[in-house]
Amino acid sequence: MVVTRRKAAALVLVAMATLGAGAAPAAVGASGVPDATAAPDATAAAPGAMPGVVLGVGTGADSEHGAAVAPEADVSHHGHVLLWGSALGVWVRSENRGPSNLADVTVRVRTSVPLVGRQEIPENCMQTGRQTVLCRTGELRADGTEEAEGRQFACELQLAGKPDEVVVRVDTLWNGGATDRNPRNNDHEVLAPATGDEYVF
Numbered sequence: 308m309v310v311t312r313r314k315a316a317a318l319v320l321v322a323m324a325t326l327g328a329g330a331a332p333a334a335v336g337a338s339g340v341p342d343a344t345a346a347p348d349a350t351a352a353a354p355g356a357m358p359g360v361v362l363g364v365g366t367g368a369d370s371e372h373g374a375a376v377a378p379e380a381d382v383s384h385h386g387h388v389l390l391w392g393s394a395l396g397v398w399v400r401s402e403n404r405g406p407s408n409l410a411d412v413t414v415r416v417r418t419s420v421p422l423v424g425r426q427e428i429p430e431n432c433m434q435t436g437r438q439t440v441l442c443r444t445g446e447l448r449a450d451g452t453e454e455a456e457g458r459q460f461a462c463e464l465q466l467a468g469k470p471d472e473v474v475v476r477v478d479t480l481w482n483g484g485a486t487d488r489n490p491r492n493n494d495h496e497v498l499a500p501a502t503g504d505e506y507v508f
Contacts, residue, residue, distance in 0.1 A: 378407030380485040382447065383492035384414060384508075386459075388475045391503040393466045395420075395473055399442070400459040401493075405449030412444040413481040419474035420466045427463040440464065441480060472500045477508065 381404035389396045397416055403409055421437040428434065432442035442460050466473060478494040479487070487493065495508040 378409075378483075378485045380405060380407045380409050380447075380449065380482065380487060381489050381492070382409070382412055382479055382482055382485075382487055383489075384477050384479070384495065385492075386477070387505040387507045388497050388499045389503060389505045390466075390470070390473050390499040390501045392501070393469050395464040395466055395475070395499070397462045397464065397475060397477075398459070399461075399477060401444045401447065402451070402458065403447035403449055407485060408449050409447045409483055409485060411483065412447055412479060414442045414444060414460075415476075415478050415480040416440045416442070416462070417476040418464065418466065420468070420470045422464055423467045424465040426465060429460045429462070432460060432462065470501065472498060474498050 383402050383404065384399055385402075386397070386399040388398075395418065399414060399416070401412060401414060403412075416439070418438050422434065422440075426434055426440070428440060429442065431445070432440055434440050440462060442462075444458050444460075447458065475497045476495070477497070479490075497506050497508045499506045
């Protein structure tokens with residue numbers, strides 16, 4: 308079959324349209340490197356202005372349509388609480404068993420008894436209500452190479468009165484939008500009688 312120049316040009320145009328030539332080209336900076344800031348912002352918004360984590364682009368049908376899919380991670384919190392007088396000690400260690408790394412995680416600590424007075428909490432924590440404290444873990448890498456100080460925190464909380472017991476709830480408030488198929492190891496409820504003993508979760 309003989310293909311004229313006009314037919315060849317038409318075939319090229321059809322091929323370009325099929326491959327998505329109509330899509331807008333990526334922005335290029337002065338250095339000739341594509342400008343990443345020109346891409347749509349895929350950052351997950353965090354409650355309480357906590358920092359987000361950029362979602363990755365998946366494979367298969369989702370990536371073909373340019374849809375951002377959430378990473379998958381397994382966050383866990385473990386530690387202990389102890390109550391003596393009006394003081395409640397809370398120690399929490401957070402880990403990520405992957406497979407995706409997480410830029411940050413917000414741990415929520417809630418008490419059944421209201422908090423009063425000055426709270427002894429780390430710089431990466433803040434009191435957000437009469438019975439709630441939020442703490443940031445920092446980066447949680449799936450391979451466990453992060454510094455231990457970035458994954459653990461200890462608080463000495465002052466409670467109203469001198470309760471005989473307190474219920475402490477520790478869970479994940481925000482993980483950057485990651486899918487966690489094993490939430491049982493990051494959602495704990497502990498009853499701590501006023502014995503001064505450690506109650507582990």
